[in-house]
Amino acid sequence: xxxxxxxxxxxxxxxxxxxxxxxxxxxxxxxxxxxxxxxxxxxxxxxxxxxxxxxxxxxxxxxxxxxxxxxxxxxxxxxxxxxxxxxxxxxxxxxxxxxxxxxxxxxxxxxxxxxxxxxxxxxxxxxxxxxxxxxxxxxxxxxxxxxxxxxxxxxxxxxxxxxxxxxxxxxxxxxxxx
Amino acid sequence: xxxxxxxxxxxxxxxxxxxxxxxxxxxxxxxxxxxxxxxxxxxxxxxxxxxxxxxxxxxxxxxxxxxxxxxxxxxxxxxxxxxxxxxxxxxxxxxxxxxxxxxxxxxxxxxxxxxxxxxxxxxxxxxxxxxxxxxxxxxxxxxxxxxxxxxxxxxxxxxxxxxxxxxxxxxxxxxxxxxxxxxxxxxxxxxxxxxxxxx
Numbered sequence: 001x002x003x004x005x006x007x008x009x010x011x012x013x014x015x016x017x018x019x020x021x022x023x024x025x026x027x028x029x030x031x032x033x034x035x036x037x038x039x040x041x042x043x044x045x046x047x048x049x050x051x052x053x054x055x056x057x058x059x060x061x062x063x064x065x066x067x068x069x070x071x072x073x074x075x076x077x078x079x080x081x082x083x084x085x086x087x088x089x090x091x092x093x094x095x096x097x098x099x100x101x102x103x104x105x106x107x108x109x110x111x112x113x114x115x116x117x118x119x120x121x122x123x124x125x126x127x128x129x130x131x132x133x134x135x136x137x138x139x140x141x142x143x144x145x146x147x148x149x150x151x152x153x154x155x156x157x158x159x160x161x162x163x164x165x166x167x168x169x170x171x172x173x174x175x176x177x178x
Numbered sequence: 179x180x181x182x183x184x185x186x187x188x189x190x191x192x193x194x195x196x197x198x199x200x201x202x203x204x205x206x207x208x209x210x211x212x213x214x215x216x217x218x219x220x221x222x223x224x225x226x227x228x229x230x231x232x233x234x235x236x237x238x239x240x241x242x243x244x245x246x247x248x249x250x251x252x253x254x255x256x257x258x259x260x261x262x263x264x265x266x267x268x269x270x271x272x273x274x275x276x277x278x279x280x281x282x283x284x285x286x287x288x289x290x291x292x293x294x295x296x297x298x299x300x301x302x303x304x305x306x307x308x309x310x311x312x313x314x315x316x317x318x319x320x321x322x323x324x325x326x327x328x329x330x331x332x333x334x335x336x337x338x339x340x341x342x343x344x345x346x347x348x349x350x351x352x353x354x355x356x357x358x359x360x361x362x363x364x365x366x367x368x369x370x371x372x373x374x375x376x377x
Contacts, residue, residue: 005345012324012344020232024239031235038234042227046219053215058208059187065207066195068187097318098179108218108331109211116337125332125343129325130350134318135179141314142306144290145297149305152365153314160319160358167353171346177339 002175049101056105060091064113084169088120092127097134097161104128123172130164218334225330233281233326245278246271256316256359257309259299266295270313280322289317308366315362319354322347 024031063069073087080087092106110124134157142150195204236242249271253260260266269292276285292313300307306314325347332340 005349006342008348009342009344013329013341016232016236016324020236020239020241023241024235027239029235029238034235034238035231037231038237039227039231041230043223045226045230046223049222050216050219053219054212055184057211057215059184059191061207061211062191062195062204063187065203066191067198067203068190068194071194095180095183098183102180104327104331105215107328108215108335111332111335111337112214112218116332116335117339117342121332121335121337122343122346125325125328126346126350128328129322129343129347131354132318132320137318138314140286141289141293141317142310145293146303147297147300147306147310150314151306151311152362153306153311153318155365156311156315156358156361157318159361160315160354163357164319164350164354167350168346171349175346175349177342 005175049104052101052105053108056102057109060106060109084173085165086120086123088114089124089127092124093165096127096131096165097158099136100133103133119172119176122176123168126168126172127165130168131161134158134161218331221334222330225333226327229326229330233279236279237281237284241279242272242275242281242284245275249274249278256312259307259309260296264295266292266299266309269295274316277317277320278323280324280326311366312359312362315358316355319351319358321351321355 021031024034076087076090080090085093088110092103092110095106096103107124107128111121114120114124116125135154138150138153138157142148142153191204191207192201195201246268250267253267253271253274254262257267257270260270269288273285273288273292276282276288293310296307296310296313297303299309324344328343328347329340332343
């Protein structure tokens with residue numbers, strides 16, 4: 001099972017590099033021109049991230065540098081361990097459903113401090129991709145059509161987020177290469 | 179909410195550093211951290227541009243349409259109250275396919291179009307229908323085949339195996355979607371019966 005998932009991880013992206021241009025070319029798409037037009041947005045996307053990264057990096061840097069992080073870790077370490085969650089990823093879990101950009105900043109901070117190939121780096125990366133920005137999506141989608149009573153949507157969304165986090169913890173524990 | 183969290187982080191940092199007698203620690207920490215914020219963003223540009231270029235090719239090759247055709251049976255199963263072949267079904271299919279490919283910017287306009295179409299089938303416009311709740315349960319827990327942004331961020335941070343997390347992410351996101359859709363089904367009865375767009 002682990003080998004299959006590992007192979008899927010290794011093959012997913014290269015296969016897309018192969019299949020997408022092939023299918024596009026056969027269908028008469030101007031592949032090179034389309035690529036250039038899409039790539040143009042890359043710069044804007046990265047630059048748009050800067051204010052979010054600065055805000056999160058500054059706040060998290062201060063929180064760690066002041067010793068507040070150690071204090072919080074000591075406070076929540078026991079219950080977090082009991083749940084099998086390293087306390088270092090709790091801020092990411094808290095922010096994930098609220099803001100996609102802020103969560104990306106949190107993850108980036110985590111990768112920078114602990115390293116992308118560490119256990120925490122893997123877990124953080126998995127948490128980021130495990131679910132989407134629940135509260136943002138609910139407010140934008142319902143807001144766009146004037147629905148004021150979302151019924152059980154909020155609860156279902158939160159349950160999904162929690163299950164995603166649990167899945168991230170389990171999958172990382174199972175598949176993290178030692 | 180982000181306002182509260184961010185303010186909390188900064189204020190507590192000040193209080194703790196002041197109490198422990200080395201208040202300048204937060205200044206140093208803030209200044210070193212923000213420098214790497216810009217460095218991260220810049221090393222992110224190349225990979226992001228490459229991925230977005232490839233995705234533009236995928237979009238023009240009609241890969242979203244291809245995927246939507248394959249997903250139709252799933253949508254029939256999840257949205258029995260939405261008649262087949264309606265604009266609502268089409269927009270939902272395009273939205274879900276774009277999300278599956280990790281094309282967030284393409285998914286949103288399709289998603290908003292789907293909401294507009296679902297609202298036309300809604301007998302009580304202020305209240306969400308069953309179909310809307312299910313659609314958003316799927317959207318908020320988004321299954322993505324390739325978490326491109328995370329991969330790019332890992333590569334930008336010097337990972338030796340940036341795509342290693344594709345498998346773990348797929349497992350986690352399947353968990354979240356199954357849980358959200360199941361919760362939606364189980365909770366549906368409580369918010370008022372029969373609020374479907376079936377009439």
